[in-house]
Amino acid sequence: MDLKETDILGSAIDRHWYYVSKAKAMMRHIGAKVPEKILDIGAGSGFFSKYLLKNSTAREAWCVDIAYEHDHDTRLNEKEIHYRSEIGTTEADLVLLMDVLEHVDDDVGLLRFYAHKVPRGAIFLVSVPAFQMLWSQHDEFLEHKRRYTIRQLEEAVCKAGLEIKHSAYFFGMIFPIAAIMRLAQRYSKPRPPRSQLVQHHPMVNAFLKTLCDIESPLFKLNRVVGLTVFCLAQKP
Numbered sequence: 001m002d003l004k005e006t007d008i009l010g011s012a013i014d015r016h017w018y019y020v021s022k023a024k025a026m027m028r029h030i031g032a033k034v035p036e037k038i039l040d041i042g043a044g045s046g047f048f049s050k051y052l053l054k055n056s057t058a059r060e061a062w063c064v065d066i067a068y069e070h071d072h073d074t075r076l077n078e079k080e081i082h083y084r085s086e087i088g089t090t091e092a093d094l095v096l097l098m099d100v101l102e103h104v105d106d107d108v109g110l111l112r113f114y115a116h117k118v119p120r121g122a123i124f125l126v127s128v129p130a131f132q133m134l135w136s137q138h139d140e141f142l143e144h145k146r147r148y149t150i151r152q153l154e155e156a157v158c159k160a161g162l163e164i165k166h167s168a169y170f171f172g173m174i175f176p177i178a179a180i181m182r183l184a185q186r187y188s189k190p191r192p193p194r195s196q197l198v199q200h201h202p203m204v205n206a207f208l209k210t211l212c213d214i215e216s217p218l219f220k221l222n223r224v225v226g227l228t229v230f231c232l233a234q235k236p
Helices: 003-014 017-030 047-055 107-115 137-141 150-159 175-186 202-221
Strands: 037-041 060-064 072-076 079-084 094-098 123-129 163-170 228-234
Touching: 003 017, 017 047, 017 094, 017 123, 017 163, 017 202, 017 228, 037 047, 037 107, 047 060, 047 072, 047 079, 047 094, 094 107, 107 123, 107 150, 123 150, 150 163, 150 228, 163 202
Parallel strands: 037 060, 037 094, 060 079, 094 123
Antiparallel strands: 072 079, 123 228, 163 228
């Protein structure tokens, strides 16, 4: 996740419809195979690792982000979290890359780099923003390089030597709202790049969260449309 968005949402991130719904979708995608040790790449505040530590039997997380100024350790519910700007080989059995690949020029190279650091059988869960047609000031503000379709993400994952287990779009019910807003933005007065992630009124936040909750049970069947692509893969 991006530290810029952490700065915008602050402590409200734990209640924001987007992050809460994405975390729930992450859990559904991981399924019954609960990890023991998490390697969270581009972790930012560590939101997704913390969510797993709170809501599963996962016992340890290594959060890696080049933006960290100092390495440090902390604990959450008696579980260890290690924050590092870089990491060597690890015994992690789950690797998270939540909204990371779109920030780098060589997405295949980044996946392959971390695939070499974990043991065989390690699970990779990747999420990226979907559809180049939705490109907006939000992407420019976050310094994205691209947005993806399912096929484009699957191609990158396969080239990195990983075996795909499942892929799907999420935020399908939010897609029409976002598409209208972003298309309208193209015809409005130009403004400096900025994030579209804001702290909503509680009623708006609850409404958007409800839409995602309705979608969530069946989202793994969605290979048609959404704002995010999820891909679950494994190191052979």
